[in-house]
Amino acid sequence: MEGKNSVGVAVIGTGRIGQLHIENITSFIPEAELMAIADVNPSSIEHVAKKFAIPTVSTDYLQLLDRSDIEAVVVCSSTDTHAQIIQDSAQAGKHIFCEKPIDLDLERIDQTLKIVDITGVKLQIGFQRRFDVNFRHLKDLLLKDQVGQLHLLRITSRDPAPPPIDYIKLSGGIFLDMMIHDFDMARFITESEVVKVYASGAVLVDPNIGSVGDIDTAVVTLEFANGAIGSIDNSRQAVYGYDQRVEVLGSNGMLQAENDQKHTVAISKTDKIQRSSPPFFFLERYRMAYVDEIKSFIDSIQNDRIPLVTGEDGRAPVVIGLAAQHSLTEKRPVYLTEIENMKSVS
Amino acid sequence: MEGKNSVGVAVIGTGRIGQLHIENITSFIPEAELMAIADVNPSSIEHVAKKFAIPTVSTDYLQLLDRSDIEAVVVCSSTDTHAQIIQDSAQAGKHIFCEKPIDLDLERIDQTLKIVDITGVKLQIGFQRRFDVNFRHLKDLLLKDQVGQLHLLRITSRDPAPPPIDYIKLSGGIFLDMMIHDFDMARFITESEVVKVYASGAVLVDPNIGSVGDIDTAVVTLEFANGAIGSIDNSRQAVYGYDQRVEVLGSNGMLQAENDQKHTVAISKTDKIQRSSPPFFFLERYRMAYVDEIKSFIDSIQNDRIPLVTGEDGRAPVVIGLAAQHSLTEKRPVYLTEIENMKSVS
Amino acid sequence: MEGKNSVGVAVIGTGRIGQLHIENITSFIPEAELMAIADVNPSSIEHVAKKFAIPTVSTDYLQLLDRSDIEAVVVCSSTDTHAQIIQDSAQAGKHIFCEKPIDLDLERIDQTLKIVDITGVKLQIGFQRRFDVNFRHLKDLLLKDQVGQLHLLRITSRDPAPPPIDYIKLSGGIFLDMMIHDFDMARFITESEVVKVYASGAVLVDPNIGSVGDIDTAVVTLEFANGAIGSIDNSRQAVYGYDQRVEVLGSNGMLQAENDQKHTVAISKTDKIQRSSPPFFFLERYRMAYVDEIKSFIDSIQNDRIPLVTGEDGRAPVVIGLAAQHSLTEKRPVYLTEIENMKSVS
């Protein structure tokens, strides 16, 4: 490891996604050095620290913010703590990588982003799909003007199986928990802002999801500032595996990012040819994307450049998600300006 | 030709689609015998009659309805004449195959279907896509319960290039001219009625289309009586060729009907692998579907069974199309009952 | 039918392939008029004549050769009669389309081709695969120099199931019955002559095939005059359906003609994605190729041009097949000149 230039990092929150980042930083990212981890739960943290030979552990992330050898934090704690940790870290002069979403409350997001802005630290939001090799390649082709002006965008995003009901209850709903990734993808691909959304939803996978006030199947139409129209579909259950596709129709052609497959073997039998289903879930599909987003974050610190997913990129999909929720409730299309205005009124 | 059992047929209207049916009947359908053709335009009809050795031609279809050797008519004239010709043919006791749509006016459709009902003749509407081998196979797999309960339906339907502006002007608009096929496909696949639609549209392909009051790019969300959600996208211009795909997500799997390809040859070059684009347009893609729909119609006469695309199947997509138009104009989701009620009020 | 210019045709031999040509000529090829059919077996011929409304039937093809309204014959009788019928037809001034092979005896082939040559009639051999849309497109790309100089050729050709043992017994062996099509394809694709072959064979599908002295699985290496190397594999049993693929590696790229599929529907289930297997057998895969070869034959008569599959094209694959047989027996590579020399010696 070339210690001299490496960035000292602390990971805050050591649940599933925190451990993934810990493993990635220690195995794949020589440019970063993992100095410490923090988690409010002292029991799990010992195991993780031992497994990855991390020198410092703490149940209070504030202790880590005092250390001069820690330049950056990776925030993987529960959503309700994100805004506070970002604010504290920014005021301590630490660069911040934070899992999505920043918060579910727009005013709180704005207050947080203002502090980040004042302190001048870097903030990158964990929309890892932007780093997926397929979506990145699709975007590259768009930038190289391979299909001309954008007319239609279709995003399919389906989980292999719904999460536990306890998770659903606290998730903020399908639009802010699941489709928020697709709202980000829509902005990433089109480089245009969403103006209006119409959401249609249903409880088809599991009635328990309905009984806690959420839906499990949704189609959302997006109208963009550049005139293009988008359509996103989400399902909490695609039994064939994690389904993540993007399709763009342009004036000169079409781009389609298809699912990966686990292997390339085809079996030809009497009446069919079988191929591999896609990788099971996001940890498989986006394995390298999780590595590359942190690499990119570290690089933005080392080379003092703007992160590839900014605080504004973290805020915008929340606005779209709130608009989709509003549309579903009110059974009508909703302009994003309505959501912004609600905030200013409240 | 086994003349004894064959069904005597007259084709009314000898434009592009009429000539296609004439060629199909004479080449591929020994169960039908083409006795006569009619067209208001006497000049073109001579050439067609000669080419296909058709004994009788007329500029007045009413003359043909008197003949006892003509059991059925195939109506390919302009849309505004469909209702009248259906009514006249039914009252003359002729079975009727009619190109879509029956009419663009719901009251006129209902009046026409009532006469068909009273006379007891068979009426089949020309939604040929139901006879496409791919869509038929997809439907078969649904009926065999290969993917369980239906959750999501996605239909992509894009033309290679827009028609002339003069055609657009008289077309009835994208929903009643183009997406009407997809509304029929949606009903065919789901076997459930559409309850509510939301239409989003734009003029992105050609501003002239906008200047005659139509749109060229559209996304429509459908909510079905069985709870499923559908999404259809249409574009007047997919430069890579005619794009006709259907995707169904069910509780136990997914079905996707992909485009045909012109040939199976792949070229691997330095930085890419190239394959064939889809067949250019509907005459290529649905070549055999056009044959099979007439075969099925003739068979319904010979075996006295209900046609596979009924008058009601011809009416329903018009209602959906009117609802979509209304949704686009009013910028809100529209229930199909609203369209039915408008009619009864008017 | 535009009778004036159409070519009067007689079909000799009304077995499976004869009936196929009869149906194709009457349904799809207005440029030809089927005047008569002949078959040594009087019982089957009546049924066929009735079904397709053919005016003249005969049990003696010589009777048909006298008629001036018959310009061409399509020879579909058993292989041992081909040479005689070609000779008789040529001497009667009739153009000849003959199913492969001309004969299994080289001297007899040469004698026959000499007569054809002297009489100046046109002779086309029934290698229908040259008219397959996929192989034709691959050849077109080669001619357009899309992949540069040819280095490697791979042909896979597998039947879905072996024919009855009685057929195998009289077939001439796998190389002259089955792989002969691939030898023709190799010459068609490369436009170069085979110089040397090495054959490896086994009885793996059915021991009965071995007990009548044939093999059911074979791999043959071909060395071409232009320096390229080819490899053909044959199996009498591919349970997934008729497998017909061609692959060409050139100095600037690769071309692959893949199998057709019955439909484009993909089913995604828990652990796999299923697609359609290829069409069952040659009647399905080459349906249009059988039409197009006769169309092309008729056109060669109408426009007085050399047929696309000449007598020499019918002879060359027999030589290759005899060399492959010899190689298998002698367990060594065999030069084609050895086969030619054997003939001149005998």
Next chain:
Amino acid sequence: MEGKNSVGVAVIGTGRIGQLHIENITSFIPEAELMAIADVNPSSIEHVAKKFAIPTVSTDYLQLLDRSDIEAVVVCSSTDTHAQIIQDSAQAGKHIFCEKPIDLDLERIDQTLKIVDITGVKLQIGFQRRFDVNFRHLKDLLLKDQVGQLHLLRITSRDPAPPPIDYIKLSGGIFLDMMIHDFDMARFITESEVVKVYASGAVLVDPNIGSVGDIDTAVVTLEFANGAIGSIDNSRQAVYGYDQRVEVLGSNGMLQAENDQKHTVAISKTDKIQRSSPPFFFLERYRMAYVDEIKSFIDSIQNDRIPLVTGEDGRAPVVIGLAAQHSLTEKRPVYLTEIENMKSVS
């Protein structure tokens, strides 16, 4: 790193492949600890040691064999040194992972394997393709009897571009340098020994390859003890990228392992659909296979089991390669027993 159980490893030879193993061991294989590296060239070794923080470097591998903290060696030096290093390492009681081939001389291989056998150390040969996810999956399906008895095997193996002529000169020829991997794959897939080979070769890519006595294009037919027939094609130049495919026809179906693709994005343009070409070369295609083979080697030490690629697996493809060379020279099929007998005679 869980140091207690990890296996101390030295890498001997720090060229391209040596550095690859060094990087993989330090980044991906916590079960192994890289203690030292050796290379006869002192200049390059410093840089590598620094980059990966390796404590010990040496220009004499014998020095490393004395150390008790080194349990295993990874041999990546030039082919002519393999046998000696294996012998020395075995006698020092070190487990050995050795790049292919063990040697090009059969007697020397046998002498070496005898010493390994006597000393009881583990020896694994670097046929990394056995660990490729696609080929492994194909093999798994065979073992699960998904396609029944094996009839035909086709292996395509083509490099994107030929190596420098200086490399070719010392390579041992295409059969022992390049196709040796395919001979191993053939044995791995079929689990049957090759009995006879026939080699056909040509110089089509670069005349300079011919001028140093080698060929650049080859097709080899294999006959297996179990009756199956195989065909391998090699080319030193596939401009579309590294082409590595395996196809198996069995009595109940077919298995095909296709190339990976760099990404899943398809571009549909006016007259074609483009997809990604395969990964450029073996370092890309077999990136994880290189990791997994070392993981498996380390595991064989930790759990005291037979390595997945044994010394005998290293010897057998050399015999096949020698037979192929002999076949090409003698222009006839060669039995492997001939090669074995030559050895005993010499």
